[in-house]
Amino acid sequence: MSYSGWRAFQFFANPFHWEKDRGTYALAQWVARRRLRALVYLAAASSLLVLTNLEGAVWLALAVVLVTADILLFGGSPAKKEASLILALFPMLYAIGVWMLLNWLIMGDALYFVRSLLRSGWRGPPAGWARLELTLPEFAAGGLGILALALGALLRDRAAAALGLLAVGAPGVALFLVDRDLLWGPVPLLLCLLPLACMAVGRAAGSMPRAAAAVLCALPLGLTAATLAVPSLSAPRLGPRNDYGLAVTERALVLDPVRQYVLRQSPFAKVFVCGYDGLRVLGGRPDPEFLHSLDFSFGKAMTDYYGCPLYLLVHRPEGRSGMESIHWKFPGIFDAGARNTLIVLGGDHGNWRLFEIVLPEK
Amino acid sequence: MGAFCLFAGNFVFVYTGALGCYRRGYFDLVKYALLTPVYWC
Numbered sequence: 571m572s573y574s575g576w577r578a579f580q581f582f583a584n585p586f587h588w589e590k591d592r593g594t595y596a597l598a599q600w601v602a603r604r605r606l607r608a609l610v611y612l613a614a615a616s617s618l619l620v621l622t623n624l625e626g627a628v629w630l631a632l633a634v635v636l637v638t639a640d641i642l643l644f645g646g647s648p649a650k651k652e653a654s655l656i657l658a659l660f661p662m663l664y665a666i667g668v669w670m671l672l673n674w675l676i677m678g679d680a681l682y683f684v685r686s687l688l689r690s691g692w693r694g695p696p697a698g699w700a701r702l703e704l705t706l707p708e709f710a711a712g713g714l715g716i717l718a719l720a721l722g723a724l725l726r727d728r729a730a731a732a733l734g735l736l737a738v739g740a741p742g743v744a745l746f747l748v749d750r751d752l753l754w755g756p757v758p759l760l761l762c763l764l765p766l767a768c769m770a771v772g773r774a775a776g777s778m779p780r781a782a783a784a785v786l787c788a789l790p791l792g793l794t795a796a797t798l799a800v801p802s803l804s805a806p807r808l809g810p811r812n813d814y815g816l817a818v819t820e821r822a823l824v825l826d827p828v829r830q831y832v833l834r835q836s837p838f839a840k841v842f843v844c845g846y847d848g849l850r851v852l853g854g855r856p857d858p859e860f861l862h863s864l865d866f867s868f869g870k871a872m873t874d875y876y877g878c879p880l881y882l883l884v885h886r887p888e889g890r891s892g893m894e895s896i897h898w899k900f901p902g903i904f905d906a907g908a909r910n911t912l913i914v915l916g917g918d919h920g921n922w923r924l925f926e927i928v929l930p931e932k
Numbered sequence: 933m934g935a936f937c938l939f940a941g942n943f944v945f946v947y948t949g950a951l952g953c954y955r956r957g958y959f960d961l962v963k964y965a966l967l968t969p970v971y972w973c
Contacts, residue, residue, distance in 0.1 A: 606951070606954060606955060610951065647959070649959035649960050650959045652959065652962070652963065653950075653953070653954050653959040653960075653962035653963070654954075656950065656962050656963055656966070657947075657950060657951065657954060657962065660947065660950070660966065661943070661947065664943055668939050
């Protein structure tokens with residue numbers, strides 16, 4: 571599957587994008603026509619976005635600020651403003667409450683879903699626009715969003731301005747999250763850029779003379795046609811897409827020496843590769859020596875593989891890797907090992923450190 | 933299914949009450965409509 575095809579698949583496979591577009595359309599309807607139905611759609615979309623993922627929640631914060639400002643500035647009488655705010659925000663706040671309740675009931679901690687972010691302290695150097703891996707159509711779509719924002723301000727069309735701001739806000743939020751190493755990649759947010767820009771430009775065109783509106787509407791249509799017709803346009807223009815190359819390099823540099831080392835100790839050795847970095851390095855293939863673990867447990871590992879020499883391969887807690895559960899469940903494990911189970915350093919392999927799990931004496 | 937009815941069903945009842953107040957123009961009553969579960973108790 572080509573890169574652009576993969577992006578299209580991700581767009582249609584993810585309800586996040588549906589809700590985002592539906593919420594954006596409802597926001598425009600509410601700002602332009604003050605229809606109660608639009609406010610309910612917006613509230614429903616925002617509550618579902620809260621339950622979807624982190625980037626949805628952060629992008630939603632921008633939409634919530636826009637709605638709140640619009641209601642407070644142009645919402646009518648004080649009582650009506652208050653009622654509109656309650657109807658707009660209550661479902662989202664309820665969804666947040668339910669999410670925290672479920673975290674508390676299942677994981678025993680209401681803030682479990684942000685615990686890794688809080689523990690990691692958002693480390694990592696600023697990355698800049700290059701990390702967004704923007705394609706030419708995404709650049710153009712961002713430009714259309716800015717155009718819609720400017721036209722909305724000039725024509726005093728608040729709905730067009732709000733849509734333009736949301737379209738431009740998508741890469742802005744992506745940059746904010748990627749810069750802090752909180753996002754695996756900007757794709758989930760950038761996928762919505764073109765539909766958002768189309769909506770913004772279409773809304774702005776509605777307030778313009780017919781000829782100018784036709785020219786303006788031709789811009790997103792031409793961009794969409796060019797994106798579909800010329801796949802090479804969707805190749806990233808800024809920043810290398812190096813995940814695959816990095817994984818292949820790490821596989822050779824890390825797994826092969828570790829395999830040789832552990833097999834010299836015992837032919838029955840098992841190595842637990844921790845976290846999402848482990849998923850990338852292992853490539854999802856079954857392996858007789860390497861076992862992937864997103865949520866490692868010493869007790870379960872020693873029960874499941876009783877009698878086997880066990881090893882643990884831990885990535886250095888830098889950037890996003892610092893948010894892995896192995897680092898916040900066992901703080902300082904990379905430098906000092908775990909508290910209750912004796913771990914002997916097996917060796918460093920690039921950014922990975924190998925530990926041997928040794929049963930504590932009874 | 934039971935959890936879904938608990939969380940989604942009760943929310944829909946409460947929100948529908950608030951929507952009714954808004955639709956009828958009783959904006960002052962919208963916030964009190966959120967207290968409907970207290971009345972149920």
